[in-house]
C-alpha cells in the first residue's frame with residue numbers, strides 16, 4: 001500500500017464559536033489527483049489555508065511528508081507547491097523573467113530546472129514574450145511551472161480553472177496528469193464546479209458545511225447498475241422474471257447488472273416481448289452530488 005504524502009487527521013477549525021471545519025480526515029497519495037469539491041462556503045479555502053500554514057487548526061494534525069506542520073513547519077512546507085485562483089504574475093515581464101524571479105525565492109534552483117519546467121508545461125515557444133500577451137490557459141500553465149520549480153511532491157490548486165473553457169480545462173488536466181504520473185506528485189484541486197472535477201480528478205472528496213461527506217474513486221462511476229429498456233407492454237413479463245423496474249413513458253428503468261442483460265433479453269424474447277433497445281443508464285456525479293447535498297448550491 002502506497003504511503004500518503006499528506007494526512008489530515010481529525011482537523012477542526014472554530015471561528016467565533018462557529019465550527020467551520022469539523023473533524024476532517026483525508027489522505028493524499030503520490031500520483032493521484034484528488035478533487036476537493038463542495039458548494040460555496042463549505043470550507044475548502046479554510047482547509048487549504050490550514051494546509052499551507054496560513055491558519056492554525058483549532059484541533060487535529062496536518063502531516064506532510066511525515067512532518068507535523070505545526071511542530072516542523074519548515075520541513076513540512078518545503079515540498080509543497082501552491083497555486084491560488086489567479087496566479088500572481090508580473091504581466092509586463094516575460095514568462096521567463098517571472099520564473100527567474102520566483103526561482104530566486106528558493107534555494108538551489110538552477111537555470112536547467114527553469115528550462116525543464118518550461119518544457120514540461122509546453123511553454124517554450126512563447127516564454128520570452130510578455131505575460132500580458134498570454135492566453136488564460138498559458139498563464140495557468142506558467143503558474144504550474146512556477147509552483148513546480150522547487151520540485152514539490154504535493155501541489156495544491158485552489159479553483160485553478162476559473163474562466164477556462166472546456167478545451168482549456170482538458171489541456172490543463174493533461175498537464176496535471178503528467179505532473180502526477182511522471183513526477184509522482186500528490187495533487188489536491190479545490191473547486192465547486194462538478195463537471196471540472198469529473199474531468200480532472202482520480203478521486204473526489206466532497207465537503208459540505210465543514211464535514212467530508214463522501215470520498216470516492218471516480219473510475220467506479222463506470223459500474224452503472226441501471227439499464228433503460230425500450231419495449232412495449234413488458235410489465236407482466238418483468239414481474240414474472242422478478243426484475244425490479246420503474247416505468248417512465250415507454251421506457252423501463254431496470255435494476256440489473258451487466259452480466260444479467262443477455263439472459264434478460266433472451267427471456268423477454270421468449271415471452272414474445274418486442275425489444276427496441278436496451279442501454280446502460282449512467283448516474284452522473286452531478287446526480288449523486290445533488291442527492292448527497294440535498295440540492296446544495298451547484299454552479
Ligand SMILES: Nc1ncnc2c1ncn2[C@@H]1O[C@H](COP(=O)(O)OP(=O)(O)OP(=O)(O)O)[C@@H](O)[C@H]1O
Nearest residue numbers: 015016020038039040041042043044045046047192
Ligand atoms: N475569518 C472568518 N471569520 C468568520 N467566518 C469565516 C472566516 N473564514 C471563513 N469563514 C466562514 O467559514 C465558512 C467556510 O468558508 P470557506 O471560504 O472555507 O469556504 P469555501 O468552501 O472555500 O467556499 P468558496 O467556494 O466560496 O470559496 C463560510 O461560512 C465562511 O463564511
